Amino acid sequence: MATTSDPAGWRAANRANWDERVPIHVAGDFYDVPGFVAGNDSLRGFELAEVGDVDGRTLLHLQCHIGLDTLSWARRGAAVTGLDFSAPAVETARDLAAKIGADGARFVVADVYDAVEALHGRTFDVVYTGFGALCWLPDVDRWARTAAALVAPGGFLYLAEYHPITDVLGEDGRTIEEDYFRREPTVWDEPGTYADPDAATTATVTVEWRHGLGDVVSALVAAGLRLEFLHEHDHAHFRLPDGGGVPKVYSLRAAKPA
Numbered sequence: 697m698a699t700t701s702d703p704a705g706w707r708a709a710n711r712a713n714w715d716e717r718v719p720i721h722v723a724g725d726f727y728d729v730p731g732f733v734a735g736n737d738s739l740r741g742f743e744l745a746e747v748g749d750v751d752g753r754t755l756l757h758l759q760c761h762i763g764l765d766t767l768s769w770a771r772r773g774a775a776v777t778g779l780d781f782s783a784p785a786v787e788t789a790r791d792l793a794a795k796i797g798a799d800g801a802r803f804v805v806a807d808v809y810d811a812v813e814a815l816h817g818r819t820f821d822v823v824y825t826g827f828g829a830l831c832w833l834p835d836v837d838r839w840a841r842t843a844a845a846l847v848a849p850g851g852f853l854y855l856a857e858y859h860p861i862t863d864v865l866g867e868d869g870r871t872i873e874e875d876y877f878r879r880e881p882t883v884w885d886e887p888g889t890y891a892d893p894d895a896a897t898t899a900t901v902t903v904e905w906r907h908g909l910g911d912v913v914s915a916l917v918a919a920g921l922r923l924e925f926l927h928e929h930d931h932a933h934f935r936l937p938d939g940g941g942v943p944k945v946y947s948l949r950a951a952k953p954a
Contacts, residue, residue: 761789769795821851857945869942886902
C-alpha cells in the first residue's frame, strides 16, 4: 500500500528496511549468492561493454548493497571500493570478498550523501552505481554533485538504472497508471521484499522518490560532468514483462575532464 504521508525519518526507515533484507537476500534465490561465490556474474552484458576494461583501474560502487556487482568488477581486475549505508550489507560484502579471494576489495559503511567525507576526498577512475539506487534518494542534484566529486580527472561516472517510465506502468508493462512528472515522495508500508514478497519482515515502511531521465542528466551536467552517452534498453525489468514497446532500463556515462 502506498501513501504520501510525511516522509520525515526517511533515512532511518529505509536503512531499517535494508538491514532486515540482507539475510533474506543472502538466503534466497533472487541473488543466488552460492552461485556467485562459485563464479557466476551479476553484471549485464551491456554494462560490461559500456564501461569497458577496468583492469588496474580504481572503481567505486555507490549504494553497493551486499556487493555482488562490486565484486564482479573486482573479478575483472578493478581495485574496488563499495559503499552502503547498511552495516549488515557491508559486513556481508566483506565476507563474500573473503570467500572469493578478493583481498583488495574495500567496503565502507556510509550514507551516499556523506561519501566524499567517508572516503576522505579520494577519487576514482570509475564511479559506478547500479539498478534500484536513485529511487531511495530525495535530492538527485546533491547525489550528482557527490558522485562528480568522487570521479578522478579523466575518469567517468557510469549509471545503469531502471527507467523511470516503468514506475508509472501497470503490471502489463504497457498501461500508464501514474503521473510520470510526480516528484513528491511515496511512503510504502508493505511486508516482504522484491526478492521474496512472502518473507516475514517487521521493518515494512520505506520512502521512495521518482527522478525523471531529464532530472538525472541535467543534474550530472550541472555538476560538471560531460555526458558521453545515454542509452535506453528493452531489457526485462524485475517486475515487468519483456516487450511492450517501452524502455525498461537506461544507462549513461558522464566523464570528468582531465
